[in-house]
Amino acid sequence: MSSPEQWTRPQSGAGSAATAARPSPEQVIAGLRATSEGGAELTQLLTPEGERLSSEQFDPYIADIDAEALRGLYRDMVIVRRADRESNAMQRQGQLGIWVPLLGQEAAQVGSGRALKPQDMAFPSYREHGVAYTRGVDFKELLGIFRCTDHSSWDFRKHRFHPYTIVIGNQVLNAAGYAMGQKFEGKVGDDPDAEATIVYFGDGATSQGDVHEGFVWAAVYDAPLVFFCQNNQWAISEPTERQSRLPLYQRARGYGFPGIRVDGNDVLACLAVTRWALDECRRGNGPVLIEAFTYRMDAHTTTDDPTRYRLSDELEAWKLKDPIERVRVHLSRTGGADAAFFEEVQAEADRFAAELRDYCFNMPDPPPERVFSAVYAEPSPLLEAQREEYLSYLSGFVDGGER
Structure with missing residues (x-):
């Protein structure tokens, strides 16, 4: 081996x-x-076969998840996957410049996203479309990023969901600083309105210096920060085991805070573990590292060809651990949902995708001056001069610079 x-x-x-x-x-x-199952220390509450496992530590964190709530989590994952597949198809049809698939990671994103309270803050990388959905961000607003018409146009203060970060690992430093601010402003403790922050990154990002600097700062200042690593096994074309001699969650020990590995294809486990970690942070106990052991079923981005570096046997093995199917099987076996429910959810997801497609195909191109908007909080004389110079340059063309 x-x-x-x-x-x-x-x-x-x-x-x-x-x-x-x-x-x-x-x-x-x-x-x-x-x-394949993440090792002996993997936290799992719902097996790939749909069997519910008990946990003395984590069951209390999902005591409110009855059949209705589980149907809601199932619905979330189906809609997010359908939107992801539609966006992937639109990129292939030339409607988006690029797309970053999340296929296979729906449970990690929906479970952790639904664990957040309204006052909490989330810092994504560029694949957290499912988390954005759970934070109330209109999925249509994600499309502008990948159509290259805008960058994260949603109100991040309202949704408590930071703009996407393209630079690998940089969001961890941003999140560490934000969480330190929460600590300095006294927003942690036993108050029911206490806050925490969560930051998302992949296994490949753990090889970046920014991530480890974030670990250091958060640890030293007991920042209320959950580091949520989606270990999807491949940092583009490099397997996780090429990056670390130890499981990634064990790296937290070197910085003096707890680390835990959860089945990233188990939405119940992701929800429970993230709720626990956020509670630890809100109480002022310092940061927590969660390694969600999952798998990227599609390419890293639509510019990537995963067949060049991984085998079909690997993909087929992980299909048996599908995060949506295990919830479907569990609901069916326990009488929590019938065929009509599953058909209704699929129809809703198809309508959701159709609305996305219609919006994307009819998305207007932004005016040239748009590139100068929202660069600074307040107007800058230098930026205004550059704007006027650029518009003057465009006006010299026959079409006035319009496309």
Whole structure:
């Protein structure tokens, strides 16, 4: 079986470390099977077969999740997946410049997103479409980012959902600073209005310095910050085991705060663990690292070809752990939902996707001066001069610079 130890310290005759660091197909599959359930310390409340597991520690955090609430989580995931698939298709049809799929990560995003209270703040990377949905952001507003007409146009103060961050890991520093501000302003403690912050990043981002700096600052200042790592197994084309000798959640020990690994395809476990972590932060106990052990079922982005670096056997194995299907099976077995409900949800998701498509196809191009808006909180003489110079330049064309 492959391991970071074998890659960095190859046995005699295995060639250089650089050569030995290229795992064979057999090693990749062996590594997958060894970690397919996330290890002995994985927190799981709903198995891939739809069986409900009990947890003395985490069951109290989902005591309010009855059949109706679980149907709501199922609905969330189906709509988010349908919107993701429609957006992916629109990119292929030239309507979006790029799309970042979340296929397979619906439970991690919906579960953690629904764990947030209205006063909490969320900092996403660029794949958290499901979290945006749970925070009340209109999915249509996400499309402008990928059509290149605007950048995160929603009111982030209203939704408590920060604009997307494209620079890998940079949002962790932003979130650490924001959470430190919550601590300095006395917004943590036993008050029911106490606040916390959550920041999302992928397994690949854990190799970036910004993430580790965020760990340091949050730990030193006991910032109320939940680090939510969606470990989808692949940092574009590099497997997680090429990045760390230990499971990612164990890295928290080196910074002095707790880390936990949760089944990222289990919406109940993601909801419960994130609620617990946020409560820890709101009480003033400092940061928590959650590693949501999940899998990216599609490409990293629509510019990526995952068939060049991973095997179909791996994808097929993870299909059996589908986050939506396990909730569907559980609801069916327990009588929590019937066929009519599932058909109704699918029809609603199709309508949602149709509205997205209609909006995207008819989205007007912004005027040229739009690029200068909202650059600064207040007008800048230099920016105004640049704006006038640019518009004057465009006016010299026959069409006045219109497209």
